[in-house]
Amino acid sequence: PEKLTAFQARIDAGEKIEPKDWMPAGYRKTLIRQIGQHAHSEIVGQLPEGNWITRAPTLERKAILLAKVQDEAGHGLYLYCAAETLGVSRDELTEMLLDGRMKYSSIFNYPTLTWADMGAVGWLVDGAAIMNQVPLQRTSFGPYSRAMIRICKEESFHQRQGYDIMMKMAQGTPAQKKMAQDALNRFWYPSLMMFGPSDKDSVHSEQSMAWKIKMNTNDELRQKFVDQTVPQAEYLGLTVPDPDLTWNEETGHYDFTQPDWSEFFDVLKGNGPCNRERLAARNKAWDDGKWVRDGLLAHAEKKAARRMAAE
Amino acid sequence: PEKLTAFQARIDAGEKIEPKDWMPAGYRKTLIRQIGQHAHSEIVGQLPEGNWITRAPTLERKAILLAKVQDEAGHGLYLYCAAETLGVSRDELTEMLLDGRMKYSSIFNYPTLTWADMGAVGWLVDGAAIMNQVPLQRTSFGPYSRAMIRICKEESFHQRQGYDIMMKMAQGTPAQKKMAQDALNRFWYPSLMMFGPSDKDSVHSEQSMAWKIKMNTNDELRQKFVDQTVPQAEYLGLTVPDPDLTWNEETGHYDFTQPDWSEFFDVLKGNGPCNRERLAARNKAWDDGKWVRDGLLAHAEKKAARRMAAE
């Protein structure tokens, strides 16, 4: 309890906790879950965009998309490294992803159906992710905070690229504009869900906020996202698929319709449009890759043995 | 030797040999090889055309192509049945195809690269096949002869459909005409090879002709094919890719350039453009299908056992 008080005092004072420092078991556990899920989200998040790499409309767009997906894999790598400092290996985390014990962001269980979805994912999904992540740059755990700083920089670049795609589509041919609107229609509510259910319904929130693992409430961030995104949609000439969306002069915020939370829980349970495909793809990559990992490991051991023998 | 003389006399008299009749071992062996190869060719022959079923340009063309490939599978079935009357099972023949002990027509080791190839395959490949097969309707072995009669009827229908595709392409847009010419360029010499090397170089021919398993020499049939096909190409407004092709007033036939027989033997050895893919596709179908064949067999046995028990 004394240790606990001292720990909380350090956090309150804005100090960073480092891997070798003492930390409560719950802090460690919550962080592993959160960082792990975040890492998994980057990995699974390669798939919906990877789905359009082979169909990118120009060489330039193909290069940009490739670079983006590469960045996501890189983010996964930073985050797994951050999690590893807490005493869990990347392979353990991977296996928990693959057998369903750990989750990834539900947004990646939605399909990408047109090129405009590459815009919508960048603009809305990365936009919501950044909204979640920017405050986490100030999170109390040092390695996580540093990973978030790197990641946020790249993510905001991705978001601008996504918005740029939407702009091209919205200003393009009637078919392109229709594609852009269709993408917004499909991604609007799933993006709002990315902030999680209302804090009223969230049990862990209070402790996480005290530990500075969570910096804002879900509802605060969702509101901020809506307030930021609606004018951007207007600028694009697109219609947010919410007939009840209105500017509230009094609060200085938009009033908006909550997403269908039963859909959210369905997706979480595994009934999203692509849960099965996403997990199957990752499992296949892992299973098919076993001989490669084994082969490279065996070679490294042989090489080391030869070096030893030569010494 | 007496039996042999009587057998040859029956053949010379134009009688049909039936499965239960006595026949020389060599006759049986040669027929198994020939009918088996022919059956295998129908089966493997599904693949180059199957390659365009999912890309057929109209619903009508897709239906026609599907029907054609279905007919080829049907021909395979007749021919395996004919071969089975000689005491070899379909599964045995299939395994000999899959491990390379038996061959199929080398023409199917060439790729189909544009829609015009669907025309060229029908016009040239089926055309050459018919040229080979029409005389075989009069072959001495009854089941083979009857199979050829059914097959020839359908094949000539296919050939007309192929020519119809070529006609549409040749009379179409400049790109379509170019496609048609390109297909002719690629399929001309391989089609000439379908009749086999010159009879001068063929060892088995004489005996097979005496047994009426082979009805004409390779060179006769090849000449007949050229004489028939050249005017068809002219009618289409396409150029046969043989600068030395000329009408010979004296012989009443076209003089033409022989195909590159070293390419023929390369393909036969397994070095054709698609040998590997074709055999791999058939092996995969067979291997992947094992559980299905086993499952259906097990069910049939269970059903039979239940029927027995109920009696």
Next chain:
Amino acid sequence: MTRDEAFFEFLCRMGDNTLVLGHRVSEWCGHAPVLEEDIALANTALDLIGQTQMWLGLAAEIEGDGRSADDLAMLRDAWDFRNVLLAEQPNGDFGQTMMRQYLFDQYHLLMLQALAGSSDERVAGIAAKSVKEVAYHVERSRDTVVGLGDGTSESHRRMQAALDLLYPYVGEMFESDAVDAAMEEAGIAPDPASLRDAYDAALTQTMAEATLTLPDSRFAHSGGRTGFRHTEHLGHMLTQMQWLQRAYPGATW
């Protein structure tokens, strides 16, 4: 939505189902586990493509915009397709293909039987022609599902996996919306929901014979027949299906 707009939607749903499923089945050509299956699958695909010509032909006629059945098949992007998600699911192994086929055929038969009594004689005519083909399809796919379900332990395992995988796509076939209401009111087509009981009875019987267990959950994916949200598979299918018409617009084949 006018009556003809609803009618057009309805006809696209019928025609896109047969088009998309026919395409999937045709992917097997030359790759089936046994020669008789190559022939049977090609035959099924052929029937479905023929039915597509009729449904989309009538759709084009009702639309009256000068489009043809081929235009509808070859020149719409994924979002304009109205097939149920079940039809666009990948082939997987042969068991998955035959399970998909049975789950669809059984619905298809009930729908066509009802449509044979349509107040629109063109619809009734197409249905009457199709129902004979589809009665044969369901007989075949049912036998195969039963045979493989009640075959070896390996084939049983695979068929149960196929059923678990595909059952969440069954519910969409029986959804009703404004289009269906308009069709029912006009006497053109039945409310799909009204077919569900007969379907469930048939399915229960078949799966019992196949020694397979129907999943408890009736959770159903949707978004195909409304076009709101197809799966990622459809777009990939269209890159192949529509390639020539897209690459060489206006050519005659």
Next chain:
Amino acid sequence: MTRDEAFFEFLCRMGDNTLVLGHRVSEWCGHAPVLEEDIALANTALDLIGQTQMWLGLAAEIEGDGRSADDLAMLRDAWDFRNVLLAEQPNGDFGQTMMRQYLFDQYHLLMLQALAGSSDERVAGIAAKSVKEVAYHVERSRDTVVGLGDGTSESHRRMQAALDLLYPYVGEMFESDAVDAAMEEAGIAPDPASLRDAYDAALTQTMAEATLTLPDSRFAHSGGRTGFRHTEHLGHMLTQMQWLQRAYPGATW
């Protein structure tokens, strides 16, 4: 054939190699055996697509018909592609992909090293820029081939199978024809045949380290770099690659 026609052909050969191979590599995105490989493969694809923009950009400039690099990539049919057949071969397993990569990278490096001294300064410039990237590619693909060849018996078996499968596509990279003669005469590019000895030496060394056996036969498939006869794989690749440009002609993305 004018000098510029030959130059255009040559540039298409360079650019189509990188375009087609880059596309194949990009198909791995999100599916690699280990995260570091996902990153490395994406990086290789990215380099190759970047090089494509330069080669096809210059090709379009030389052609002078107002086409862009994107037009060349997205609006030619298979027969107009000039990549070697090796580049269009399917990915297969990871070993096959890395073997294909090494067999190409080793050639690519030698070619770019020679092109860095081209008499055409645009060519020399592109080569100088690319050669650094490709030196890294070959280092990686070589290490992987060696590591997996000299790994477990399973990985050895797979790598030997990959080598046997792909070696017949090596010879085409060193073929010479009238285009190459024209390029050599103009001092723009070397005769590919002149690179073969250095290639063979490197290959022999690598395969020895990888404990893999080079096939005896030097039989070589051809038809890609002349465009006479690609494999069936290229056409399927183009249905994906060119889909959007074909479906929505004239749009800006």
